[in-house]
Amino acid sequence: MHATGESQAEVAVALGVSQAQVSRRQSGSAAWSLADCDALAAHFGIDVLDLLAGPTRACETLPVRRRRTGGPTAVTR
Numbered sequence: 001m002h003a004t005g006e007s008q009a010e011v012a013v014a015l016g017v018s019q020a021q022v023s024r025r026q027s028g029s030a031a032w033s034l035a036d037c038d039a040l041a042a043h044f045g046i047d048v049l050d051l052l053a054g055p056t057r058a059c060e061t062l063p064v065r066r067r068r069t070g071g072p073t074a075v076t077r
Contacts, residue, residue, distance in 0.1 A: 003059045004044065005068030014043040 001011060008022040015022065015036055024030035032040075041048040050061040 003062055003068065004066050011040070011043070015039050 001008070007019075008026070009019045012019045012022045016039075021030065025032050025036070037048055037051060041051040044051070044058070045063045045066050046058060046061045051058050
């Protein structure tokens with residue numbers, strides 16, 4: 001989300017869930033399903049295995065057209 005500049009609300013629409021549900025998943029208080037992972041990877045235009053490999057790999061494979069402009073696109077741990 002940081003690399004694309006998207007909000008939780010925008011990701012929630014892509015997943016078909018509420019913003020609160022995305023927030024709970026990101027905080028670790030709720031689990032991501034395999035269907036969520038598939039939908040999230042498709043939304044960002046990356047392979048699901050790249051998504052599951054972690055934030056660095058996901059950002060490295062993020063299509064240029066999906067990256068926000070004017071700021072850093074790498075995620076650090």
